[in-house]
Amino acid sequence: MSQPRIFEMPRIERVIEGRGALKQIPAELNRRGLNRALLLTGRTLGASPQFAELVSSMGERVAAVHTQVEAHNPVKGLAELVDLAQSVNADVIIGIGGGSAIDAAKLTALGVGEGITDPQDFLRYSISHGLPDLTGTPVPVIAVPTTLSAAEWNGVAAFVDDVTDTKELTRYLALTPNTVVLDPDLAALTPRSLWTTTGVRAIDHAVEIAYATNAHPFTTALCTAALRALAEDLPKTAKNPLDHEATLRCQQAAWMSLVGVHNVPVGLSHAIGHQLGAAGVPHGVTSCITLPHVMRFFQEATAAQQEVMAKVLAEARGASVPLSAPDEMAKLFDELEVPRSIRDFDISPEALENVVRATMGEAEAVLRQAPRPVTADDVRALLQKAY
Helix, strand or coil, rough: CCCCCCCCCCCCCCEEEECCCHHHHHHHHHHHHHCCEEEEHHHHHHCCCHHHHHHHHHHHEEEECCCEEEEEEEEHHHHHHHHHHHHHHCCCCEECCCHHHHHHHHHHHHHHHCCCCHHHHHHHHHHHHHCCCCCCCCEEEEEEEEECCCCCHHCCCEEEECCCCCEEEEEEECEEEEEECCCCCHHHHCCCCHHHHHHHHHHHHHHHHHHCCCCCCHHHHHHHHHHHHHHHHHHHHHHCCHHHHHHHHHHHHHHHHHHCCCCCCCHHHHHHHHHHHHHHHCHHHHHHHHHHHHHHCCCCCCCCHHHHHHHHHHHHHCCEEEEEEEHHHHHHHHCCCCCHHHHHCCHHHHHHHHHHHHHHHCCCCCCCCCCCCCCHHHHHHHHHHCC
């Protein structure tokens, strides 16, 4: 008989979903007694009429607005956000946008709670540096995602060490957003290439969590449902951003793909993808490049799980006889017209070798439940196949 296992339930308190959900944020702040919001987003969304309308509707509850969130969150910029939040006495951080904006909100909340002033101090709270116990309480976070990267469903956040150009991860349940707002109207503004590639990222979550060695029936069932929904609805929304019903189903699928990640980790595709991201490949695109190759690498060790995935993917495209799961995945990626090769990006051989080194640096944090052992030579070979 196995030893008792602890399953940490997700910490999200409330999900507001559907068209017009964005307009419910002022009422949510009232409900929770929050009065000084710091809004974080990127340049494009920050210049949109929808964002301006949200700021106007919040009135005096807006303590400050920052519309310059940087991709992958370099630690220097994070320290500046912590200083801004402290200077305006923010009692809630609202991250609006893709994974970088929502991670920025979580990391700012961490920095305020822990009193971080030096950018390099963020490294102390990374997985690679041991995740010390928190001494303070993070500021509450509200997440409003406009992509499918699923950063809003957990307390994991990524940032880049400016000194080494290495992506680091932090992971605290206390950083999980309290409220998540899913608004298909806002998601319709997202460029289709970004929407689609982050949808592939959600597919990557579903695959790797389903065949991790410590897979749990709860998370596997959710991941299987997520894979089915994304295979059916992501192509629809790639073509038509105004298909609001399919858009919401994709958002719900991203939710299902990653909500249990504090219990069952993602794996090798993500570990390589984190470091390809630090080298300059867009966040969602990394999964488009790595996932089919990684699935083939694990094919023998995960035959039963991949048989289920192959059937789900084949049914989504109307086929009765499935190909192998990696080939079904590649077929879906072809339909989505997503990037498939590292060579599409300007990454030097030296940078790729750094990707190998940094990926193996995630062995304890991300690769600990890989279906088979992974070596640096394995990662190098996978990168060559993906090149």
